[in-house]
Amino acid sequence: MFDLTMIAIGSSIGSGIFLTPGYVAKALPSPVWILAVWFVGGVMALCGALTYAELGAMMPRAGGVYVFLSEAYGGLTGFLYGWAYFLVVNTGALAALAVGFSTYLGALFSLSPSGMTAAAVLGILFVTAVNVLGVKSGGIFSDVFTLLKLAGIAMILVVGFGWGSHGTIDLLTPLTTGTRGLTSGITIAFVSVLWSYGGWQHATFTAAEARNPQTTVPRALIIGASVVTLAYLLTNVAYMYLLPVGTMGNSACVASDAIVPVLGQTGGKIISLAIFISMFGTTGIYTLTAPRIYFAMANDGVFFKRVSEVHPRFHTPVFSIVIQSAWAITLIFLWGTYEKLISYVVFADWIFFALAALSIFVFRRRNPQVVRPYKTLGYPFTPLLFILLASLFVVYTLIEKPVESGAGLLFLGLGVPVYYFWKRRSTPSTSLRDVPS
16 A cells, blocks of 8 residues: 555656746735645545545556546547557656656756756666566655655755745735736646646556555555645645745746755755656656556557566566657657647546546446445545536636647547557457456
8 A cells, every 4th residue: 555655646746846836826926826726736636536546446457547437438438548648648748757857967967968868768768677677666666756755845844834934925915817817827827736736546557466456546545645735735835935926936946946045056956856856756657557558458459469468577567668668758859848738738638537537426327236345435526526626627728728728639539540440450358357466
């Protein structure tokens, strides 16, 4: 359970909490509104975790969300989730994280642009090797780096609450959102907030390889989402103790800008190292978890057959891990950064978040007799709240960011003919219920 909890926490805490608070403060320059959107994001994460906990305990199979979607709505929906995850969401995040951690590594050791690119590629190759060697080695890597990134957040909290001042937080600051209005400001803020909170669902991807998943998966999801929510709220308060909201909104790296005035350049170097550790650790976790989705897709006959093969010695989906890393490295050379795609990545991701949560009602009605080791606390209000908030976010993002959202919908649409192509040329090799553990 400790490993799964570290995956849930470590998958959420990447670069977001160190960078995105500045974007949120710029979109909603008011302490009350800043804390409100981070709080709502935390409520969404916890409601989602409570909902997914029932699904994960009921279907502890490789692939997690892919399995929920496929079983509830059919193979096409599950495939589109895996399709988006492989080509954009997860591999794009891996590429962006690799570029991010190599940039901070370059700042620490004065690397050239080519040196930073090499560091990004070598970093992905390193975490690939770690996760190929076995789920236990990947779990140890996840545990160590998640604890280190929590130590980085603890440093911000100590400096903020120890040397900062509550006088920098004016709760009566009037909200100004520019010419586009409050709706636009909230939507832009939530893109950053939900990008930062996303990731706890990765604990479901490796459920088939977990011990006693009916118990450990729900606990890991709930504990993980709760810890992340508390950490994010406290960290934002610490930032505001150190920097006025206006300064936060103009900062490209809030964590470093908040620490340097108190601890000097040495403190800036330390927090840069913490951000590097956070990004690198999240890269390792994403490399560990997401290949289980492609593994499940291959077992359903809608992906390369070799992806369903498990290494006889290491008992890991080696080819699945390798092709994911290969595509992520390709994205590094093609685009260098994935920042421009964040909006439609989050948009597409939260469509499936809502659909997966909705599946709990499908299964409750269709399979009432199935044993549920864990039942969602507050059902049906908990999943309904999550679905409502996720749907509102998707709709407002579609309205406020039509280009990015439209691109995401077009990308998903292209997956439809690809799915039927795979269905025609191959048949499922094994049942999802027979995945190795």
